[in-house]
Amino acid sequence: xxxxxxxxxxxxxxxxxxxxxxxxxxxxxxxxxxxxxxxxxxxxxxxxxxxxxxxxxxxxxxxxxxxxxxxxxxxxxxxxxxxxxxxxxxxxxxxxxxxxxxxxxxxxxxxxxxxxxxxxxxxxxxxxxxxxxxxxxxxxxxxxxxxxxxxxxxxxxxxxxxxxxxxxxxxxxxxxxxxxxxxxxxxxxxxxxxxxxxxxxxxxxxxxxxxxxxxxxxxxxxxxxxxxxxxxxxxxxxxxxxxxxxxxxxxxxxxxxxxxxxxxxxxxxxxxxxxxxxxxxxxxxxxxxxxxxxxxxxxxxxxxxxxxxxxxxxxxxxxxxxxxxxxxxxxxxxxxxxxxxxxxxxxxxxxxxxxxxxxxxxxxxxxxxxxxxxxxxxxxxxxxxxxxxxxxxxxxxxxxxxxxxxxxxxxxxxxxxxxxxxxxxxxxxxxxxxxxxxxxxxxxxxxxxxxxxxxxxxxxxxxxxxxxxxxxxxxxxxxxxxxxxxxxxxxxxxxxxxxxxxxxxxxxxxxxxxxxxxxxxxxxxxxxxxxxxxxxxxxxxxxxxxxxxxxxxxxxxxxxxxxxxxxxxxxxxxxxxxxxxxxxxxxxxxxxxxxxxxxxxxxxxxxxxxxxxxxxxxxxxxxxxxxxxxxxxxxxxxxxxxxxxxxxxxxxxxxxxxxxxxxxxxxxxxxxxxxxxxxxxxxxxxxxxxxxxxxxxxxxxxxxxxxxxxxxxxxxxxxxxxxxxxxxxxxxxxxxxxxxxxxxxxxxxxxxxxxxxxxxxxxxxxxxxxxxxxxxxxxxxxxxxxxxxxxxxxxxxxxxxxxxxxxxxxxxxxxxxxxxxxxxxxxxxxxxxxxxxxxxxxxxxxxxxxxxxxxxxxx
Numbered sequence: 001x002x003x004x005x006x007x008x009x010x011x012x013x014x015x016x017x018x019x020x021x022x023x024x025x026x027x028x029x030x031x032x033x034x035x036x037x038x039x040x041x042x043x044x045x046x047x048x049x050x051x052x053x054x055x056x057x058x059x060x061x062x063x064x065x066x067x068x069x070x071x072x073x074x075x076x077x078x079x080x081x082x083x084x085x086x087x088x089x090x091x092x093x094x095x096x097x098x099x100x101x102x103x104x105x106x107x108x109x110x111x112x113x114x115x116x117x118x119x120x121x122x123x124x125x126x127x128x129x130x131x132x133x134x135x136x137x138x139x140x141x142x143x144x145x146x147x148x149x150x151x152x153x154x155x156x157x158x159x160x161x162x163x164x165x166x167x168x169x170x171x172x173x174x175x176x177x178x179x180x181x182x183x184x185x186x187x188x189x190x191x192x193x194x195x196x197x198x199x200x201x202x203x204x205x206x207x208x209x210x211x212x213x214x215x216x217x218x219x220x221x222x223x224x225x226x227x228x229x230x231x232x233x234x235x236x237x238x239x240x241x242x243x244x245x246x247x248x249x250x251x252x253x254x255x256x257x258x259x260x261x262x263x264x265x266x267x268x269x270x271x272x273x274x275x276x277x278x279x280x281x282x283x284x285x286x287x288x289x290x291x292x293x294x295x296x297x298x299x300x301x302x303x304x305x306x307x308x309x310x311x312x313x314x315x316x317x318x319x320x321x322x323x324x325x326x327x328x329x330x331x332x333x334x335x336x337x338x339x340x341x342x343x344x345x346x347x348x349x350x351x352x353x354x355x356x357x358x359x360x361x362x363x364x365x366x367x368x369x370x371x372x373x374x375x376x377x378x379x380x381x382x383x384x385x386x387x388x389x390x391x392x393x394x395x396x397x398x399x400x401x402x403x404x405x406x407x408x409x410x411x412x413x414x415x416x417x418x419x420x421x422x423x424x425x426x427x428x429x430x431x432x433x434x435x436x437x438x439x440x441x442x443x444x445x446x447x448x449x450x451x452x453x454x455x456x457x458x459x460x461x462x463x464x465x466x467x468x469x470x471x472x473x474x475x476x477x478x479x480x481x482x483x484x485x486x487x488x489x490x491x492x493x494x495x496x497x498x499x500x501x502x503x504x505x506x507x508x509x510x511x512x513x514x515x516x517x518x519x520x521x522x523x524x525x526x527x528x529x530x531x532x533x534x535x536x537x538x539x540x541x542x543x544x545x546x547x548x549x550x551x552x553x554x555x556x557x558x559x560x561x562x563x564x565x566x567x568x569x570x571x572x573x574x575x576x577x578x579x580x581x582x583x584x585x586x587x588x589x590x591x592x593x594x595x596x597x598x599x600x601x602x603x604x605x606x607x608x609x610x611x612x613x614x615x616x617x618x619x620x621x622x623x624x625x626x627x628x629x630x631x632x633x634x635x636x637x638x639x640x641x642x643x644x645x646x647x648x649x650x651x652x653x654x655x656x657x658x659x660x661x662x663x664x665x666x667x668x669x670x671x672x673x674x675x676x677x678x679x680x681x682x683x684x685x686x687x688x689x690x691x692x693x694x695x696x697x698x699x700x701x702x703x704x705x706x707x708x709x710x711x712x713x714x715x716x717x718x719x720x721x722x723x724x725x726x727x728x729x730x731x732x733x734x735x736x737x738x739x740x741x742x743x744x745x746x747x748x749x750x751x752x753x754x755x756x757x758x759x760x761x762x763x764x765x766x767x768x769x770x771x772x773x774x775x776x777x778x779x780x781x782x783x784x785x786x787x788x789x790x791x792x793x794x795x796x797x798x799x800x801x802x803x804x805x806x807x808x809x810x811x812x813x814x815x816x817x818x819x820x821x822x823x824x825x826x827x828x829x830x831x832x833x834x835x836x837x838x839x840x841x842x843x844x845x846x847x848x849x850x851x852x853x854x855x856x857x858x859x
Contacts, residue, residue: 089257089258093164094755095249095747097752098751098755099249100154100158101755102245102751103150104154106238106242106245107147107150108217108218108220109235109238110238112230113140113143113215114140114144116211117140120136120211121136124136130205131201131205135197138190139197139232141187142190153177156170157173160173167261167262171262171266171269174249175269178269178271178277184243187239191240194236198236199233213231215232217229245749247275248749250271253267302323302324302479302484303325303453303457304322304453305322305323305483305485306485307319307321308439309419309420309423309440310347310440316440318332318416321439322483323450326351326352326457327351328352328355328454329346329479330347331345331346331479332344332345344476349467349472349475350431351463351464351465352457353458355429355431356429356430358428372422376421377418378798378831382831384414384491385560387407387410387411388491391407391411394407415488415532418490419531424442426438426441433464444527444590445534445566445595448568448590448593488532501559501561501562501598502559502600502626503628504626504627505559505627506565506598506625507556507557507626508526508538508555508622508624509553509554510540510553510620511550511552511620512550512552512621513549514547514548515618515619516547516548516618518547519547520547521545521574522543522569522570523551523569524540524569524570525539525567525570526555526557526565526568527565528564528566528598529563530561531561534564537555537558538555559598562598563597564595564596564598565598565624566594567596568590569618569620570591571591573588591618592615592620594613594614596613598626607625610622645695645699645723645724645727646727647729648728649728649732649771650765653767659767661724663720663724664724664774666709668721668775671782675715675718676781676789677785677788677789679789679790680791681714681715682800683791683799690712691719691720691723694717695723698720725804726803729808731803731805731808732771732772732804734765735808737760740756740763741757741760741833744756744757745757745829745833757840758848761837761843761848762848772804772837775800776837776838779793783838794835797832797834797835801830801832801834802827802831805830805833806830
């Protein structure tokens with residue numbers, strides 16, 4: 001079974017430990033981060049923090065209302081009494097069926113854990129015990145009780161779902177389950193000791209080690225796999241993993257239960273109990289530390305400060321770095337109790353007289369820090385954009401400040417994770433009398449700024465020194481008062497009236513550059529800000545041995561709330577001895593750098609704007625033009641019924657007597673024959689005139705199609721395939737099912753989501769479904785070549801998601817207020833839907849039509 005953490009359920013591992021390591025607020029944070037782990041974090045001092053609410057989403061969000069210490073969701077619009085209640089009840093059925101399937105798996109996991117307990121107890125009283133009675137009771141503490149609670153719940157819920165009718169009530173079952181959560185409290189309190197005991201027993205007893213390494217878990221009733229092997233450590237983690245599940249399902253059920261349904265008040269009460277329980281656990285396991293008030297007496301001038309990600313003990317930590325006139329100090333902000341003064345904790349410092357930048361060949365290889373997968377970073381961005389829209393909706397509806405604060409907190413947490421895990425550019429500094437320190441930055445521009453600021457100060461006559469503990473305390477104390485960067489650079493810390501930035505595509509032509517003092521091998525890179533940090537988006541070719549390079553290269557850069565464009569000019573280094581051991585890349589010299597503000601009023605004129613940017617005496621000439629995301633994805637259906645472009649897919653397949661349109665089969669075949677290893681296939685645009693020529697040939701059903709395809713540039717063929725899907729009169733996944741896809745992908749419970757998403761595929765017309773499955777397998781084959789073509793599943797979902805799902809007319813546009821809304825509501829969800837199917841095991845048409853999970857309904 002796929003780990004739940006990869007299927008949408010908040011895991012109580014590295015993310016939740018991070019939650020417990022910083023508290024939300026404009027200034028109140030603690031920048032420790034942890035790498036992802038499959039189970040609980042090793043050596044963590046506190047229990048994992050338990051997430052109290054499901055991931056919010058633009059389509060499925062429960063607005064909270066006041067009262068008591070917990071939030072009680074109200075039904076979404078459209079589920080008021082008598083309005084679309086039928087649709088809500090169908091979704092209830094899907095949610096419950098998925099939950100029931102996951103509950104069966106959980107019970108099987110608990111059974112597997114209990115299986116060795118009886119024989120272990122039996123040997124405990126013999127002359128050769130494997131474990132003592134006390135050890136057995138510690139390791140398996142409360143597992144039997146948890147098993148019995150869930151077995152009873154499952155046995156009562158199962159017949160209600162299998163013999164379904166719209167008025168069936170099960171709220172009392174969830175109420176009872178919530179009222180028994182106290183047993184989880186006892187389990188959580190003992191969890192750390194149970195884990196330590198199991199580990200010690202494994203080390204000292206070979207018999208127990210063998211038992212604990214391979215416990216057999218029964219597969220679901222209708223599964224082909226009869227058993228899977230799981231470690232005891234992983235199974236002991238399951239109850240902690242499970243403790244949020246009923247809360248997630250209650251959120252989903254309430255979203256789809258009419259207010260006048262008899263279950264509604266029972267489910268609300270169960271949710272209130274669950275949330276209060278989770279809150280009480282989190283208060284117990286996250287005691288706040290009290291900070292000391294900061295002393296006064298600054299003696300140095302602060303030159304520069306900012307947030308950087310440091311690699312420390314093989315994991316990423318967010319640090320606040322302070323550059324004073326004679327010393328570089330790396331600190332983190334301590335957590336404080338409400339109303340207490342904040343204070344920095346010094347992690348290390350280096351006098352500038354002792355600070356050196358090791359040359360690439362001198363620097364030792366850095367500790368291994370695994371880069372974060374692209375798709376997980378993109379998932380965080382999706383969550384952030386969805387939460388941003390939720391906040392805007394709440395404000396527009398004059399929602400309660402408490403609900404808004406909760407959403408802001410969630411957004412901050414996701415932005416913090418993104419900030420911590422996205423940087424990859426190494427910046428190493430060394431103390432000539434001691435150790436090296438490694439930072440990871442998102443931008444070469446930022447690395448250059450820090451290096452230049454330090455080197456400028458080092459030109460002065462500096463003395464080496466050692467700070468006494470009192471001097472260090474005074475210096476660290478001054479940081480809070482002197483700092484110029486107060487907040488972590490995330491959008492949730494921005495004021496409401498600040499510009500939201502641009503969403504869409506920026507077309508940039510880098511023309512030429514002048515002002516170099518000698519001939520060199522020159523190129524430029526382009527960076528834009530995205531989600532609070534800068535990322536490199538494009539790179540020109542290297543113009544060799546010249547003082548006046550003429551690139552004339554055009555780039556299409558995707559903007560995600562961007563406000564600035566940076567241009568950096570480099571001299572290419574071909575000396576292979578200058579390889580940076582941190583990332584195995586040759587270090588090129590920055591000749592100049594500059595930044596342009598992307599003013600919406602100027603950029604959105606849609607005409608090319610030519611400009612010159614000056615950097616260190618070098619002038620770079622460039623042009624840019626902006627296209628909104630909305631304009632770039634408009635459908636332009638054809639009024640004719642001849643040809644293939646703009647014609648319904650059912651009409652084309654019927655006319656051709658084919659299951660998949662000829663144009664799709666031929667383009668896919670050609671890409672797989674000679675384009676599957678092409679870097680950026682489907683992302684790099686083909687020449688527009690070639691694509692139009694191919695479109696005309698397919699529309700005319702010209703006999704020279706195959707000859708023309710074999711001669712054509714592969715990016716033009718890929719572009720023709722994309723254009724075909726974009727010009728369909730309605731998207732491949734249909735206008736009718738679009739709202740249901742949006743609701744299904746937003747479900748918090750993985751099993752309910754699986755049930756719903758497969759059910760929606762079954763509801764597609766056959767030509768659409770067969771073509772979609774055909775394209776899906778093709779895109780998976782393209783992604784298998786990712787090491788060569790650089791196109792991951794997520795990259796392909798980003799390219800094709802809006803093309804396959806974007807509705808003919810966006811009804812929701814009426815209540816959306818900005819491009820940011822359109823982006824977060826539509827495009828990100830469309831990408832998520834396609835990515836879900838791309839990451840899913842192979843789906844066969846015959847099996848899909850045959851298989852129904854518990855039941856089937858009309859959508």
